[in-house]
Amino acid sequence: MTLAVPGADLVVDARGLVCPRPVVELARALPTVPVGAVLAVVADDPAAAGDVPAWCRLRQQEYVGPRTTPDGPAFLVRRLS
Helix, strand or coil: CCCCCCCCCEEEECCCCCCCHHHHHHHHHHHHCCCCCEEEEECCCCCHHHHHHHHHHHHCCEEEEEEEECCEEEEEEECCC
């Protein structure tokens, strides 16, 4: 099944993965999109709500914010570099 998140150029399905895997999957996917693109990490691990924004601060990427989707919580990140 392909996940769709409005406003996202790429969706990373991290459902069922626990910390730190959602962030690891985000880091792996980031180089596959151009600068300015938005990635959505769909993750049901409660730690992702804090981990994704923290990772963005550490890696100088823009945390766009959380979204509620039918597939679970999504966390949007814009690639800045």
